[in-house]
Amino acid sequence: MSGQNIFERLQNIDRRVFYWVLFITLMVPFIYPIGLPVKVVKNTRDLYEGITGDNINPGDIALMNFGYGVSAWSECAPGFTVSAKALFREGARIVFIGAHYDVELSFNKLKNDAAADFAGKVDGVDYVFLGYFAGGESAIAQLATDAWTVYPEDHYGTPVADIPLMQDFHGWQDIAVVLSSDTGDVGSYFLRQWQGAHGTKLAEIGIAMNGSTDYPYYLAGNFFGLSIGSRGGAELEVLIGEPGEATTAMDSINASHLLIVVAVILANVGYLLSRRQA
């Protein structure tokens, strides 16, 4: 160890040191915010414009799918919350469904984060929470043709026949727009069984990891808009004019990215120098 230069030492550093540095780096911007500007990209703007203004009418029904669990709240929840707020402000009605067991927690968080928008809304009339669905792609295909068989009752046990909003929702033809926020494949099920099969207007609020696979569908017009990760959530918060969780987290995320860039550069420089010496 004593004969090693700085770059060789950096290459052999204990991974735990890096994890500690990373964890601290993530925390500091929360305590001392930097306030870096957030630039809105076209795919996020298209999503926002697709659910506001002339593109949505009062009384239209939007289907919002929680395709994420609690672990992905930081990635998906901010964008999903802004979308629900925007739809409510346009007078749209919303049907909430979920592909994760813990969907109730995600729905409660959404209600909490958009409390002002939910305040004047009536459960069962302006929105309905149908809860978790089992069956993956088959269930989503069935939801398009006969929604009542997938959900005979809502999450709280009220039969759908007794829910006013559900009188207007039987299948894909009743839905003006579908917004799916996913960590997995559920968005692609909607792509195949709703957008591909029936031409339903569909947008994805996805995680950063799926950005590169979702983007071609946005370019091809299958998704009318696309929000990618926490960054997309922050952009949507900018568009609606209400900085929230994602905007706060962006400084921290940027700091972590910077740390990784520095680590990659140092590791490569060290590797190249040590190879040259050898």
Added chain:
Amino acid sequence: MAYPTELWSLIGLWTGWLLMLMIYSYPLYKENVTYRFAEHIFIAVFLAINLVVNFTNVMRICVTPLLGGDLLMIAPLIIGLLIYTMLIPEYRWISRYPIAILVGAGFGLGMRGVIKPSILDAVVSTITAPSAGGLMDWVNFLYIAVGLLSSIMYFLLTYEHTGVLQPPTRLGRLFIMIGLGAYFGNTVLFRFTMLTGRAQFFLQVLKIIPM
């Protein structure tokens, strides 16, 4: 969201905080008994919730309508139960039928919707030059078009990648490497964002930053 004041909410909050620290004790320190304890709790809770949710679903979607007179619901119930013959070696073969139905239905459904969005629209989008837009739109268009063609050529295994085929297949390999690199980079960044959420939670529970 305000800091919770109810007793059970506070207990839940601090339990989550402690369990998170127990889990992070593995990467930040080393494997230890608190990490294993939290890991086992996580798996147990996950399985319990999984079981309850799925059982409730079967009751809600299948059993309740069946008991209400919808006799057709007997079919999915029996087909579903047949999967459990997998546990009896001499009747194991029966479980192949429900699995075959599942796989067949999955493929059928997938094929129905995959052609337009994943093949037709993707091809049209790739070969359509941007009618308007700036320089970057053209750069993107050419990048995707050249990348697609050369990447496909890389997988032409009928011919050896020599002579005329060498430059495009090498280019294709480069594009594939760039694509995989971008995908890996996005994966890492996604994990970091999740970690950011945990760092925020860590500080919120300690009231260092507002909830």
